[in-house]
Amino acid sequence: xxxxxxxxxxxxxxxxxxxxxxxxxxxxxxxxxxLGPSGCGKTTLLRMIAGFETPSEGSIxxxxxxxxxxxxxxxxxxxxxxxxxxxxHMNLFDNVAxxxxxxxxxxAEIKDRVxxxxxxxxxxxxxxxxxxxxxxxxxxxxxxxxxxINNPRVLLLDEPLAALDLKLRQHMLxxxxxxxxxxxxxxxxxxxxxxxxxxxxxxxxxxNQGRVVQEGPPDDIYERPSSIxxxxxxxxxxxxxxDVHKVYDDYLELHCPDxxxxxxVLDSSFHKPVAEQSRITLSLRxxxxxxxxxxxxxxxxxxMLKGQIEDILYLGSHTxxxxxxGKLKFRVFSQHKRVYFDDxxxxxxxxxxxxxxxxxxxxIEDNPFEVxxxxxxxDSGNLKRYVKRSKI
Amino acid sequence: MKPSRAKLFKGLNLTxxxxxxxxxxxxxxxxxxxxFNDSRIISGWQGFTLKYYAQLFSNPTIxxxxxxxxxxxxxxxxxxxxxxxxxxxxLENKRFKARGGLLALIYTPLVIPDILMGVxxxxxxxxxxxxTGMVTVLIAHVxxxxxxxxxxxxxxLEGFDYSLVEAAADLGARPHYIFWRIKxxxxxxGIIAAALLAFTLSIDDFIITFFTSGRGFDTLPIYVxxxxxxxxxxxxxxxxxxxxxxxxxxxxxxKRIRKILISAL
Numbered sequence: 001x002x003x004x005x006x007x008x009x010x011x012x013x014x015x016x017x018x019x020x021x022x023x024x025x026x027x028x029x030x031x032x033x034x035l036g037p038s039g040c041g042k043t044t045l046l047r048m049i050a051g052f053e054t055p056s057e058g059s060i061x062x063x064x065x066x067x068x069x070x071x072x073x074x075x076x077x078x079x080x081x082x083x084x085x086x087x088x089h090m091n092l093f094d095n096v097a098x099x100x101x102x103x104x105x106x107x108a109e110i111k112d113r114v115x116x117x118x119x120x121x122x123x124x125x126x127x128x129x130x131x132x133x134x135x136x137x138x139x140x141x142x143x144x145x146x147x148x149i150n151n152p153r154v155l156l157l158d159e160p161l162a163a164l165d166l167k168l169r170q171h172m173l174x175x176x177x178x179x180x181x182x183x184x185x186x187x188x189x190x191x192x193x194x195x196x197x198x199x200x201x202x203x204x205x206x207x208n209q210g211r212v213v214q215e216g217p218p219d220d221i222y223e224r225p226s227s228i229x230x231x232x233x234x235x236x237x238x239x240x241x242x243d244v245h246k247v248y249d250d251y252l253e254l255h256c257p258d259x260x261x262x263x264x265v266l267d268s269s270f271h272k273p274v275a276e277q278s279r280i281t282l283s284l285r286x287x288x289x290x291x292x293x294x295x296x297x298x299x300x301x302x303x304m305l306k307g308q309i310e311d312i313l314y315l316g317s318h319t320x321x322x323x324x325x326g327k328l329k330f331r332v333f334s335q336h337k338r339v340y341f342d343d344x345x346x347x348x349x350x351x352x353x354x355x356x357x358x359x360x361x362x363x364i365e366d367n368p369f370e371v372x373x374x375x376x377x378x379d380s381g382n383l384k385r386y387v388k389r390s391k392i
Numbered sequence: 393m394k395p396s397r398a399k400l401f402k403g404l405n406l407t408x409x410x411x412x413x414x415x416x417x418x419x420x421x422x423x424x425x426x427x428f429n430d431s432r433i434i435s436g437w438q439g440f441t442l443k444y445y446a447q448l449f450s451n452p453t454i455x456x457x458x459x460x461x462x463x464x465x466x467x468x469x470x471x472x473x474x475x476x477x478x479x480x481x482x483l484e485n486k487r488f489k490a491r492g493g494l495l496a497l498i499y500t501p502l503v504i505p506d507i508l509m510g511v512x513x514x515x516x517x518x519x520x521x522x523x524t525g526m527v528t529v530l531i532a533h534v535x536x537x538x539x540x541x542x543x544x545x546x547x548x549l550e551g552f553d554y555s556l557v558e559a560a561a562d563l564g565a566r567p568h569y570i571f572w573r574i575k576x577x578x579x580x581x582g583i584i585a586a587a588l589l590a591f592t593l594s595i596d597d598f599i600i601t602f603f604t605s606g607r608g609f610d611t612l613p614i615y616v617x618x619x620x621x622x623x624x625x626x627x628x629x630x631x632x633x634x635x636x637x638x639x640x641x642x643x644x645x646x647k648r649i650r651k652i653l654i655s656a657l
Contacts, residue, residue, distance in 0.1 A: 050558075050562060051561075051562075052558055052561075052562075071561070072558070072561040072562050073561050073562075073563075073564045073565055073566055077562075078562055078563065079558075079559070079562045081555050081558070081559055083553075083555060085553065085555040085556050085558070085559035086559075087556060087559075087560075087574060088556075088578070089577045089578060098560070098563050098565075099563040099564055102563065102564045102565050102569060103564065146563065147562075147563070150563060150564060
């Protein structure tokens with residue numbers, strides 16, 4: 001069953017188009033995320049579902065009902081605001097009870113329900129306190145209790161963890177998932193943090209410049225990015241641009257521009273017909289690449305490149321190597337599952353072999369709306385520089 | 393900084409502080425003491441008496457002046473605060489083009505000298521041939537109070553977190569409910585401050601009242617000035633002491649009023 005259907009939604013603020021022809025279907029009970037950089041339109045989209053903004057074009061359905069023009073107080077949708085927006089002149093009990101008091105429910109029922117909600121968010125013994133007497137994490141819990149007491153069909157969360165510190169954020173993330181399991185309603189989660197979105201979502205929509213770039217389950221988006229933007233926004237990646245040398249029945253052969261190596265791409269990754277001699281771009285995640293000083297014997301000179309270590313970043317659980325191969329730079333993550341003395345011995349300026357399995361590369365489709373915000377391409381179309389967005 | 397210099401600055405700070413306190417409160421203290429002093433002129437202590445307080449309460453002119461003052465203060469507070477609330481809410485929308493201009497017009501009377509306002513109001517009433525008296529004083533008081541009430545209430549609204557309104561709407565509250573349960577309670581401290589300010593401004597206004605009251609409508613400041621001019625200061629000391637007491641009382645109960653009003657909403 002579908003809970004929220006966004007049909008061709010656009011939103012203009014003057015000449016600026018904040019949301020551009022978005023079509024999404026969010027299933028009942030799903031935890032769905034809108035993920036994108038700031039200004040990508042994700043919050044505007046959420047505010048339209050809540051009813052704080054009306055779409056310039058398109059319709060929003062809650063179940064079978066078109067709610068595009070309903071005021072917020074008539075929608076069976078509740079919101080967790082980024083700054084919590086607890087009412088400062090009411091104690092926590094009255095804050096949570098607010099929704100039921102509007103509905104004029106009997107006092108005893110309100111009391112029971114508030115207790116139940118406070119228990120759900122583990123705040124049952126603090127009902128008499130005022131919002132200015134509790135911590136950020138506790139405010140977050142009260143905001144959740146206040147929103148859920150109305151039994152909404154959909155809970156909207158607008159960057160709910162952005163104001164918390166890292167440890168608390170990880171803790172609340174797990175708690176949010178527990179609450180989602182406990183109440184079983186649809187959650188729509190807005191965030192710019194790809195880690196949060198990946199770990200919490202059943203499915204997510206990657207947004208950029210008002211459009212949905214890609215939608216799907218987190219692993220699908222990570223392993224099979226449809227565009228350079230989603231490949232880079234979710235995790236890190238290496239982009240390899242090359243010319244198709246030959247197309248076989250179930251794979252194609254790609255030659256790297258400077259002739260450093262041959263790459264085979266398996267059928268499963270080319271989801272559209274590719275012509276010989278055409279130029280294509282592949283995504284190869286850094287953790288898929290093995291790195292060694294010795295040339296692998298079983299690769300038949302395929303899916304392997306020889307390069308030189310340019311930088312080593314030791315990160316505890318893994319080491320990140322920057323390896324120069326001709327004009328390209330490769331990012332390689334090497335897990336420290338076991339410490340190999342050979343790996344440990346890798347050093348700056350060392351000549352190394354990079355190799356991977358032929359199912360590890362993924363062909364990225366052309367996307368006409370794509371803009372590489374933080375990436376620069378060099379003359380031959382390779383990614384020259386990419387500045388990773390800082391996580392807040 | 394050398395310790396001796398630090399000491400010097402500390403000493404200077406203390407001196408400045410003491411001087412301010414002395415100049416602020418010694419006159420008031422003297423006034424209170426003399427209101428109980430059994431002497432017709434300001435001289436040494438002649439013994440404790442309450443007779444000036446007795447005179448105060450038996451004097452019908454003072455009684456009338458007191459009633460006039462309270463009436464004008466009460467009414468002008470009510471009117472100027474209500475208008476202030478409406479003006480502040482009306483000027484809330486920052487996209488409203490005339491907002492800046494209107495605010496400037498409202499704030500200007502704050503810097504216009506009282507005497508100028510008094511004279512111009514007197515001229516206006518003369519020109520329009522309105523009989524001076526209670527109504528003209530009331531109009532004058534509302535006129536100068538409204539600048540203060542708007543500025544106080546509006547500054548309170550300036551810091552208002554509009555996401556609270558959205559949160560309330562999100563939880564199912566209609567605009568009317570949101571105003572009375574969220575917005576108004578949060579404006580209330582500003583409204584009370586504005587009302588108190590208007591009330592005290594009205595109670596002790598002399599200059600503007602002087603120009604707009606005409607004969608036969610005296611407020612306490614007008615009466616006090618007239619009496620001191622005739623040289624009898626003793627009852628005035630008693631009157632002033634009572635007024636100080638009343639003001640202190642107002643300050644003390646303000647906090648309580650706020651709490652009671654908020655819980656009543």
